[in-house]
Each structure stands twice: as structure tokens, then as C-alpha cells.
Amino acid sequence: MGVTQQFYDLVENVCRDLYIQSLKEIPPDVIAAIRRAAERETKEVGRRIFSHYLQSIDLGRTQNMIVCQDTGIPIYWVDIGGNLEINGARLTEAIVKGTERATREHPLRSSIVSPLGRKNRQTSTGERIPVIHYDFVPDSDELNILFMPKGSGSENMSFLKMLVPADGVAGIKRFVLEQVVGAGAKPCPPTIVGVGIGGSSDLCMSLAKKATTRPLGSKNPDPELAAMEEELLGAINQTGIGPQGLGGDTTALAVHIESAWTHITCNPVAVNLQCWRAERRRAKIWPDGRTELGF
Template identity: 55%
Template structure:
């Protein structure tokens, strides 16, 4: 299969728009679940406002949130797919820019020093494009995640001491959720990266934060820690939008990597209640959109 770069560009454009307007079903179900279990009247009211916002956005084809985020594209190239890597990135970049220019989207991307906004959602190394490979044949998958600043500004890394063990990880995650409070627009997905190097650990936390609800860490020890930390975080009382309540987080997600014998890095990256993402799969038969 020869990758159709025009189709890639179109998909990159459409995915940005879809992600900003349509919340994935697992996130909507997560809000419903928290609302059903919530004991605080104030928190239930906040969650109902969130549900109303979702309905209005979908009915009016409007944005779920005014923050269009930093655009992130995760690309998986299947077996037998032929593609020019540089041209692939350029097609995604052009699609991202077209989405911003052709639709009423606020560009949130600025130069880090001058703060100049070119109103394209593009810049140095933005959109963020990650390319990986997939064993599935004859398919190219693109996932688009607009990452808002409220959750992204509350990102943390600690190079813990190995002798402190799992207790250091637990304490760090709980402390980060407390420190973030309502600034992450909870309920959140708390993404935790454990292991690797400092940069890999942070990347793992982002991957964990943007996983669909209901997925589990592939490592059994990691999955058990997810369960323990999810319960711990939801005992903090931060609640929806930081106004108190039972539902501080949809879940704690963990991704692991082996690390050095003298290191125990742990990172936290959170995703807000409007956990937006969209996916397209390109095959010889065409493009299929989903989440």
C-alpha cells in the first residue's frame, strides 16, 4: 500500500476538527458513571453542566472547549505501507494548518520567547508528531489529541530514589493531584509514567493520560497500582472543577518502562474532563474515522 498523502492531509485536518467538537464515548460514559456515584449536590451540578456542554457542542457542531490546545498526532505505520516520512509529516502539518484557517478555531500556539501567534496552530516542532510502527498490514493509523494548557501546565517529574520503592510513586502521584487542585478542570485522567529515562518517563505519562478509559496497564503490577491509586485519588475530595466531591479522577493510568538500577523516575501528566481525541485509519478501501 502506497500512502496517499493527500488523504493524510485531509485526515489530519478533519481529525483536529472532530476532536475539538465530539467527545469520545468512553469519556461521556465516565462522566455519567461519576455523576451516578456522586454524593455532593454541588459536584452533581457541575457534572450535569459538563454533560449539557457536551450536548450543546455536538448539537451545534461547536467546540467542546475554547482551548484548542497543542495539536498532537500519533501515527502508526502498518506492515507493507510505503511512505516518505518527511512528506508524511508535511501533510499532517498542512492539514493541521488548514483546520485552523478554514474553520473558526483559535490558534493557541505561540513562539515561546516572543509569544507571537501566527494563527496556524503550527510552529517549531508543532504540531507534535510521533511516528511508530504497527504489525497490522496495509493500514496507516492517525490519532489526534488536542492537549489543553490547564492540564498540561500541571505536569510533574521526580527522579525518585530506588530505595523508596512503590511508596515514593504513590506519594508523588497523590501530592501532584493535590497540588493541581481544580486547575486541571477535573475529573481528570491522571497519567503516570514510571521508569525509563527522564524524557521517556514524561512521554509515558502523556501516553497514559490519553489512553481510553477502561484500558489497563499491560503489566500486572502496573495494573494493580492503577487500581490502588485510582481509589486513593478519589478519596482526596478535590471533586469536579475542584469544588469538592467524590469524583476527582476518572482513573489513574500507568505506563511502564524498564530503567537503570540506580534510578526510579516517575512523571505525572493529567488530562482534563474534556479528554478529546479522534482517530482515522487509512487503508486501500478508504478512511475510517473513530476514537
């Protein structure tokens, strides 16, 4: 199924909207998890932090304000339906333009700089930014876009270790717990703890990041990994780090694990933390111009 220029224009507009809306509207599953954590919280300071979070969420929605000042690193996961005849270069161009327009037209703070000279184009774009991951879905005529503006407080809390097979499952669990405890208040807890297990070093880290985008309440379909998610969450919430690291019962809202097969002599594990605001937005686009926005 071929697409026209209007399709690329639509992708550009949608990417602009995804960026702006994601900063103002927190996903409903995240709001519900924060409400539940606030109700459960037994420490006074923790309850106060949760109440500030809920106020910020409300201001974002009702006053058209961004929930946190950090506009993040723009990251897209784009699933291309196998029936679509798409020009990849034009698709990338549309995504980049949408990102730039969100920054200029809203306007948003551009958080993107060159790594050495710290030069800022004021467009939220630069060399290899936005980050775009492409994948393909057989027998589909949809374009699915998932967007995340990844804040630096949580992104700086990214960790990879190339364990060896002898470290086993115990080594994986130990590594995850050590990183969460070491991160303390820095990723603005309560976090979603994304864990990648297996693959190559780059794939492992990529899985950890993608794991943080899974809706809260979802489990890994593999019962062994689902049990590990639950066990790690229980252990993390016993640390008492709490909201903003000031002490409390909820340090993480969830642990999400994604895995890949790996080399016989490798046992990689990666951790990527997502902060409490856990912003993400999705869009489905069809070649006839229909769009559907969601979380």
C-alpha cells in the same frame, strides 16, 4: 506497498477533520464515565458541575460547537504499518498542513506561540508543533493516527521526578498523589491521571502523556501495575477535590500507568493530567483510499 500523492492528500484532509471533530465530540467512554460519576455524586455542587459538563458535551454534538474554548496543543501519535513505503517528510508535511487548514478553514483559535516573543502564526503550528510521535507496526498496511488537542490547564499540570531505586514503589505512589493534590482545581477535574514509570526522563514523560489516551475502562496488562492504577484511583477520589475542585466524590475518572524498563540506578516517575473533556480522535488510513474514523 507504495503510496501515491492521493494518500498524502488524504492524510492532510483526515488531520484537518480529526482536529475539528475532536473539539466537538467527546469520546463515548468519557461521556459514559462522566454520566456514571454524576449519578454517584453525593455533593450538590459536584452534581451541578457534572450537569454543566453534560450540557456542554450535548451542545458540542448537537449545535456543532467546540466543547471548550481551548484548542490546545495539537499532538499526533502516528503508527506506520511496516508494509507501507512512506516518504516520512511528505507525511509530516501532510499532518502539518491538515493542522493549519483546520485552524484556518473552521476557523479555530490558534493557541500556539513562540516561547519568548509569544508570536502567533494563527495556524496552530510553529517550530516543532504539531508534536508528532512516530512508531512502526510490523506486518501492517495501515496508517494509524491518534490525535489529541491538549488543553493548557491540564498540560500545565505535568510533573517529573527522577526518584532513586531506594524510593521504591512507595515513593512512586507518594509522588503521584502529591501532584494530584497540589494540582487541585487547575486541570479541570475530574481528570484522567497519566503516569509514566521507568525509561529515561523524556520517555517517562512521554509515557505519562500517552497513558491519558487509553480508553476509560482499560487496565494495564501487567497485574501489578493494574492493581496500582486501582489503588491510586481510590486514594485520589478520597481527597474530595471533586469536579472543578469545588468538592465532590470524583476527582479522577481513571489512573492509567504506562511503563518502560530503566537504568539500574534510576526510578523515574512522571504525571500528566488530562482534563474532564479528554478529547481524542483516531483514524485508520489505507493506501487504496479507505479511511475509518473513531475514538
